[in-house]
Amino acid sequence: MAAAVGAAGLLAGCSGSTLGEFQGYPSDPNAGTPPVTADTIGTGTVRVGLLLPMSSGGGAPGLPNSPGAQPPATSVGQVFRNAAQLALSDFQGADIQILVKDTGGTSEGARTAAQDAIADGAELIIGPVFAPAVGGAGSVARSSGIPVVAFSSDSSVASRGVYLLSFLPQTDVERIVSFAGSQGRRSFAALLPEDAYGAVVEAVFRQEVGKLGARIITIERYKPNDADDLRAKAQAIAAQAGNIDTLYVPAGGSVPGFVAQVMQSGAHLSQVKMIGSGQWDSPEVQNTGLLAGAWYPGPDASGFQAFADRYQQNFGSRPPRNATLAYDATILAAGLVRSAGPSRFTDRVLTNRDGFLGIDGVFRFLPNGLNQRGLAVYEVTGTGARAVDPAPRSFGSAS
Template sequence: MGFRRSALHRLVSLAGRCSRSALTIAALSVAGLVAGCSGSSLGDFPGYPSDPNAGNAPVAGDVIGTGTVRVGLLLPLSGGGNQTSIGQVFRNSAELALSDFQGADIQLIVKDTGGTAEGGRMAAQEVIAQGAELILGPVFAPAVGGAGSVARSSGVPVVAFSTDTAVASRGVYLLSFLPESDVRRIVSFAGSQGKRSFAAILPDDAYGSIAEAVFRQEVGRAGGRIVSIQRYSLSGGNTDDLRAKAETIAASSSSIDTLFVPAGGGVPGFVAQVLQAGGNFGTIKMIGTGQWDSAEVQNTGLLTGAWYPGPDNSGFQSFAQRYQGQFGSRPPRNATLAYDATILAAGLVRSAGAERFNSRVMTNSDGFLGIDGVFRFRSNGLNERGLAVYEVTGSGTRVIDAAPRSFGPGS
């Protein structure tokens, strides 16, 4: 216990040299790391480091930072369109993170994946050959799969930004916002508010399958029952199937107190219209996911009073202002992923020394605190996040249950 306090004291003393946002993620990491590391040897990944002399060779190409610890940053910087735009935004966010974290002892080696499996594989090979001890990215699932296969064989951990849980594995951690966290948070909250009779309208795709599995589990955990689950298909702008499934729910509305509609965009509002026309809509609480974080949902009058989970937005607003000031445009909501990943890398280098990217350090149960709140990695590569619950007002949202700032003991 004395070691933990002294380590935290040393970290807090760095406040004069680090931004507040940089300190928060590093501080929580130390709080957990010293508890997990004190008096024990954490061990390394098999084969780590793959080439202890690689870090002595000069790095060619795009590099951010001048630190001694090399970290790969794999992004889709070619291919055109939205893919290239995301790659540039994530690169900018990583650069902003290093400017905020003064004295960061890391050097980001930026490589283009093209968003493909082969591009991810080649980019990972290049940064590992240049001495990278950790890889941040890629963004898209195929590239994560390609990079992950190389990184695992070399013992280099990956912190990727894909939302496809199929590419997560031991040593390949997803920092993105995952459907599992959303569903757990919103169903658990609904249960805590006395909701017991649940129904769901889910897209008939892989996302819907994941959402359904967690929904069933969490409703049972909340002591509720499932009245109906409907899966719908959308073909272009044709909403006939969605209407039919919503009408089926409406026919059972007298026995439902909560309706889960995870999709965002125009889907929640459309479902609400159908329910209002054909059921006891006023008695049903609609709940959603982070996909509802859009003006289209938040400003729909029929959805007033509906709930959805999401990260605390206060950190993002501050980040967005700094990003716009430096790069001239407002960043998309997910730009914080690259920022938090970079701060995480710099914070672990500063706080954990030689153990910095070890698997037990990365999956420490205390987690880390970033712009989007508290998060932690699980051993299977998925993550858990502390999320707030928002209520739609018809002209925006309001927080009705704040995001936790830490994970509870034994959680």
């Protein structure tokens, strides 16, 4: 059973034998740690570094986070700091102090920020956000034996001890292709951006379709931000629509609706089920009538709505979709301090196979630094979206 990291702000000790019991904690925790004069949240005895692009005006986020678009670098640092602050206010009696360190959104800035946090006694690093910064912080943390729970969705920066809490493209593809297969879909095509994100999802798409024993009829790759090329590649797929029952289009924004228009103009849309990714979790996609009936994966929506309401009450604005990452990471840190004692941030505890239950549902870290999430499947209605297959609440004993 997953440990709870939910909206109530409490993380219970993981049940079962994978975490174990630790008696008598704390006993003189953090004796002799240095004083901290930087930006802090909370007054607990266990120190956790929070590495964010507080002063950055730009930066490369790596692969697109899903669901939804990542907020701009000028705001993401403050948004994630707010979410961490909200988490500590929700978790009564949290015995952690968060040390907020500015990465500037760069690898070198993150390296310095990680060094500062560790020198100040941090036992765990949360963040950074951008892939280059995760690489910089990870190199420092690994040499010091300090684990990292980061927010980039670029799987290339994950490794043992550097865990990604983000919404990963791999999990999206696995969920939606598996669901399509369960609904009898057997002939697939894909329309992918010709970039790093497209390369990642193509590899997983091929693998997952193969697991179904299904066929890939064609894969077309288009130049991002080139409408003419996108139209030409969509038309190439439409020409083979008679052999296709499922079309995978992971890009969000205006792309799915544009592709649907092209398919409809050739009278092929009714023959082909369109499926997407967590990037479809936006009004622009959900309210497009031509996409009605299309499927996409995403976390349970109810948890985010409750979180967003509390965030707005406290900070006066609605948070971006991925602000829950900072909230869940903070609750995870506080909960493990409470439940796992001196072993709180060890690899064994962080990669507990039962996982944890957060705002966005159940998740667990893998030994290679990637994660698995329990996602729902949604159907576009043209006036929003509805869940057609709920997210699992646990990973199950056999998983």
